[in-house]
Amino acid sequence: MHSKRLSRQFKKSFGVTTPARVSVKNQSKLTESLSNFCAMIEEEYQRMEVEIAGANSNFDQSNRLFDAVVNSLGQGFLLFGTDLICLPFASKTCRDLLECHPPGKTISEVLKIPPEEVEFFVSWCRMLFDERIKFEDLAALGPSQFIHSDVRRVVQLEYKPCRGGDGKIWSIVMIATDKTSEFAARKEAEELEDHVKLIMNILRNKNRFRQFVAEMRRMIDELDRMSWNEDDFATSKRLLHTMKGLSSAFGLAKLKSSCHQAETVLCDLADRDSQIQHLKAVSISLQFEFDSLLESNREILGDIARPESKREIDTTVLYNFLHAIASASSKDEIARAYRHQILSISMRKLFADYDAYISDLAAQLGKKVEPIRFVGEDPSVVEEEIRPLLSTLPQLFANTLDHGIEPVEERLAAGKPPAGVIEVGFHQVKGTLRISIRDDGKGIDVTSLRKKFESEGQAKFAREASDQEIINKIFDHGVSTAKFISEVSGRGVGMSAVKDDVLKLGGEINVQSRVGIGTTITIELPMELPMNEKAAG
Amino acid sequence: MITKDARILLVDDLNLIRRMLRQCLDEMGFKYIEDATDGNEAIFKLSKARSKGVPFDLLFLDWNMPNKTGIEVVEYCRASELFKDLPIIMVTAEAEKKNVLRALMNGANDYIVKPVSADILRAKLDHINEQLKKKVG
Secondary structure (H helix, E strand, O other), rough: HHHHHHHHHHHHOOOOOOOOOOOOOOHHHHHHHHHHHHHHHHHHHHHHHHHHHHHHHHHHHHHHHHHHHHHHHHOOOEEEEEOOOOEEOOHHHHHHOOOOOOOOOEEHOOOOEEEEEEEHHHHHHHHHHOOOOHHHOOOOOOOOOEOOOOOOOEEEEEEEEEOOOOEEEEEEEEEEEEOOOHHHHHHHHHHHHHHHHHHHHHHHHHHHHHHHHHHHHHHHHHHHOOOOOHHHHHHHHHHHOOOOHHHOOOOOOHHHHHHHHHHHHHOOOHHHHHHHHHHHHHHHHHHHHHHHHHHHHHHHHHHHHOOOOOOOHHHHHHHHHHHHHHHOOOHHHHHHHHHHHHEEHHHHHHOOOHHHHHHHHHHHHOOOOOOOEEEOOEEEEHHHHHHHHHHHHHHHHHHHHHHHHOOOOHHHHHHOOOOOOOEEEEEEEEOEEEEEOOOOOOOOOHHHHHHHHHHHHHHHHHHHHHHHHHHHHHHHOOOOOOOOOOOOOOOOOOOHHHHHHHHHHHOOEEEEOOOOOOEEEEEEEOOOOHHHHHHHH | OOOOOOOOEOOOOOOHHHHHHHHHHHOOOOOOEEEOOOOOHHHHHHHHHHHHHOOOEEEEEOOOOOOOHHHHHHHHHHHOOOOOOOOEEEEEEEHHHHHHHHHOOOOOOOOEOOOHHHHHHHHHHHHHEEEEEEEEO
């Protein structure tokens, strides 16, 4: 526009459009024309200056707006090019989230990639620019979190491509987002859910929880009293293991992991002195942890958590008992009625209490299992009398779930239903109660156990023992078929602890197993069963 | 180019995963699909098919297998004159990021995360075909 005006003026002044050859006849006219033209140029120049200033200010404004938008998002934005150096643009939040001002630094510097991994990281970046694989798919393989020096901060990283006119990626935008509060909120919600679950669990199994409290106190005391010979070491290991199982049964995640940790350290320590010191410290800290747990839940738990033994009894049971007393003809008969009606409880009911524990544990192991199936009789027992068995059950089930029941994929591949089956049967014969616990898992792999014994210098035994003798070894200290130690079992303590508890009751324990079919544990306990007495009376 | 007539080898020690993949590929109309349960068997089958004149056109490869891991198979193929251009897709679990990346750097063409769906598989194959076209062009 303006240049057109200029050229019009030029034509008017000199009679031609191009100033190639201008013949001038009158000098004064030329001077006038030139000065007119100069004024015109001057005017044009000023006009353009104003326009440029206007455009500049527009540009500034949109730049400021862009900065404001980017900075107000509270996210760290940065761009890096094919040389992996950050371009001179980064949002202010980078200083907070990434703890540096990225421009000019390499992206691996900004993300604090450890020296031994830089090469790997750089190859990943190069592949991003190559796009041999789809950008999003490859970006998903890169670092997704920034390791902030404040460990509580959770900074998530995302990557987006910037493409040029030819469709090729010329730079990559990295977006850092602060997820700390979201993460904290989720964690808090999970903790709350766990807590609710715990309370529900306790309220549902009040009697069991009361026992648990008593058992835990007894075991913590016992730990404290250890005097340190080889037996004590094994016993402490077993105690910690059982406490872990019990805590886990009630969903006490913290207590469980404390026990697990204590157990790990104990196994790692080489000399006796440091083991003793460790255990003293453990018993004190467990005591403290346990007390504070009960204290913090006292309002809800009320009397349940009191150490003295208590038991809830249905009023109808009490009336029946009174009726029995009224019609009794001898003291013996009253004692029998007391034992039968007040103290005894159905075996199936006792075992069914472990369903929640079993399904929870299975979920932790990424497995599925159905509620316990019962077969055979349903004898009543006096709970007090088989308490050692009850406190060892979590260990037994943990072993079954960890080593017996396969993961869903494996079960399906073997043509089994996705959820494992645990079947419990009771049978009473002449003062003996037989409990059989059968699973449909993968069974005990005798071949791999043989190899294990061989590698442990028991070649003769490995060669000559029968399959059954090999299988029976699962009850020995230090034998585990697990390839790695899980939090659940697998330190070679589990089944030996179960056996110890059964022996304490004067019972026997046996195992039968077939690879691919499953394992059956049979426990026989000498027992005066209240039902038998009634039958006899 | 990977067409519906492509010969495909699925390598995974778990029957379930092979079945899952096979079902997807069936749905997509592929006709020639074979199985191998570990790395050694895979290499054996690749060579055998090659010597019979009916080589495989695509390999789905699990990461974690007995005898030879997925990455060892990738390394073997890329070092061999016969299989250096064979398209390989790693089949992986969510948690194996680093291993997948290592396999990609060693020459695997792409990866898919279990469980596999036909849609994702289709997108992956399209992408590989594009890359193959570029290579030829």
